[in-house]
Amino acid sequence: MSDCTVDYLSPEIMDRMKWISTLSITRGDISKIYLKPDLLTLTAQESKTVEIVIDYGTNNNSLTELEIVSNYLNALPANINQLKSLSLLNLKNNAIQYVNFSDFNGMDNLTEINLSSNKLYAVACDRKIILDKLETLDLSGNFLIELDFNNWQFSALRTLSVESNNLKFIMNFDETSFPMLKAFQYSDNAWDCRWRNAFEPTMEIIDTNIRSQYDEYYGNSQTFKCAKYTQLSASRYRQLNLTTIDDAQFKFDNPEELEEQLRTIVEDSTNHAAEIGLLKETVTAQKNQLTNY
Template sequence: MFFLINTDNSTDISHIQCICLKDVDKTSYLVHCPFETEITFLNQVLNEINDINHTVSSIVVTNLKKSNDTNVTFWEAITTAATEELEELTIRHCSEDIRLAILNDTPVHSLKSVLQLKIENCRLGRIPSLFLQGLSGLSYLSLKDNNIEKLLKDDFKGLDKLTTLDISENIINNVKDNSLSTLPQLETLYVGNHNNITESFKHEISRLPSLKQISLAKADEVYNLDDFKFSEGSKLERADLSGCGLTELKKDDLKHLESLEYLDLSVNLIEKIDSNSFSPTKNLQYLSLAGNFLNETNLNTDSWTGLDSLINLDLGYNEFTGFENSFKHLGNLKTLNLRSNSRLFRLESNAFDGLKSLEDLNLTACSIKHIDDKAFDGMENIKTLDLSFNKLYQLETPFKVIGSGLNNLNLSSNRLTFINASTFSDLHNLTILDISQNPFVCNYKVLELQKWINEEYIRATKDSRPFYLAKPEQVACEEPAHLKGRELMEITIDMINNVPETTFTPPSTTESDELTTMGFDLSKWSAHIGEGNDTLFKEESDADKPTYDINSIKYGQRQTKTQTQTTWVTISSVAFLVLVTIIGVIYVVRRKKTNLVSEHSISQGISSSL
């Protein structure tokens, strides 16, 4: 149940400032003001809720501003009888006067019931420590995107129950001792997005006694991990360092992080991983190294030592050209993502040696042209294999070594012109097959693939398992021309055989070796309704002109078979043009000669006068 509180009685929802939604317990309301709202109106909403003997558990206000016609302060507006049990307060995009009130006004009374506070996009410039002093029960605090530059010693004083702090998207570059490390219950910290993680900042982070999750995504000045120096017994379980400037992973970078379960190192500049770098992370289950500069030459058999619990590994957007001995010590890995390794052209034999538990392999958008028949050897548990958007032009039998466990096979958007039905003959539990967006040549061989697909539908029904061909409308013929665009599953032998005759046949040679142009019978195409076309389209001025017979022209000659006066007219015209040209040349020569004589006479006259 919800109702709208409007500034007037009109039904135009563009005037709505606040929406009130009754909470599940039926005694309190959630107040959401998504548009520009004055504090006097917010105060009015809260008072009206109080008048009906209800309370407010949550307030979300966007573009809050002070009223010009009242002296009601910010604190007076939000601290009414209805907010005595307020649990959540969110303020976004506040005006300048509200910003100053948050920073400088002394709270009317403490909102001890507030558990979650978000003040975002308000350009505060510093931590509103005065505001926070009355919120001793706070467990979640977000001050992101506020142009905060410093963290001072007493900024978070009294927030002993705080478990989550978000100060990301600021410009913090100065962190004092004991500004963060005095938060005894802090478990989750967001400090990424362009904060400058100085040495003192790293020191404060590593001293947080209860820290379990940290996000440093897109933070500045994060070039190595050994500066964090987490103490022995660290409780850190999740770490996001994506989009930083890490260049390598050294042996002791993850020291004392035995509890770590999730590590995101994507979109960095990592080129090297030292042996035994992951040895301390016995419980790591998810690791992303996507978007770096890794290849098989800067990994060795000990690079993954210690990752006995790893389930999901993302190595997409790197520079691998092969995987020889690249996956040792990953026997429990279930998901491997290798998408967009654009230098990967071949999958050699035993490319994935050691991945006996792998279930999901993503090789989409690489540059794979060839797959060895034993490339997937040893992968008996594979269920999903994605080879889409590669450059495969033929397949032999690379799936025979996989066994019958494969459920989902994606070969779409390659360069396959033909797929032998025997390629899939050992995949007895296939449920999804995607071979769309390939340039199939629809000849007799394609009927074998069509037959296998139809029979697989029957087998799946008998086995009580699902099976379908993905995007069948895009499994289409590219050649021959008369079948281009037709769905492969609709092709019949008659359609292949019935090649339409061309409209024009090549010219034939007669016994006398005289080539003539073949005639074209317009009567088969013209519509004879009323008068004939020869009458309808014949103008009066053409009435006496002879009919032009295209067959009167000899093939390869310019003349007709019967000599006419046209030849003599042409010769006369050419002779006339030659005569005119000769006369013109003589005239130009004589003119130039006369000019030269005149110039010589003038020169002699000038010399005589001098």
């Protein structure tokens, strides 16, 4: 289906597609799509879709691939864990803000989850989640500030991407967390320097293991840079067991870069002050004109 416009691809409409097992939708305007139980794959791209309807308790064991890409989803589809046979979940480039990984419990056939380029500000997992077949997890290009790997059991995970977020630290992650890891992409974040210094030995072990075991997959090594402007609260440092590390132990990657950042901050502050001064003068002049009237 291409360039189709309908408010709801309803059960009644889907019932007329009895012999269709693979449905691909591109462009158009279909805000709501009903997932008929006997579909094998569903792809919707740039179709202005905001909701996928999955019946609770209905036998949806047929679907193996669900790709809703470049659309307007703001949450995971309700009842998504009814899709017991699903292997590929691609929700790239939507508007999803929050995900609880516990919602994936029971989806034992998942091999790939792509949540990149959404608006994720938080990822939670309130109970243990076991996805023994999951090989690829992509959380890149979001707004995550912190990430806790507690309760995650992904023994087959090979590719993990958290790059291009606002991550300041991660918790409960070590070299034994993901024994099959081949690629860990973590660049372009706002890592806290104090946390980075404490975590760096673990990261070096992880990088070394990845390069030595899976060199053909790893590619170029990454630089684990921290952001000098990032500062966590005292309680968070205590939670991360970093109370023994003081400011004197910070190691700056590039003193010239730090100096340039400080100079830019000063220049920006000066420019903003000048703009505020001009704005005050304009407002005062307008008030005087009104008073004269």
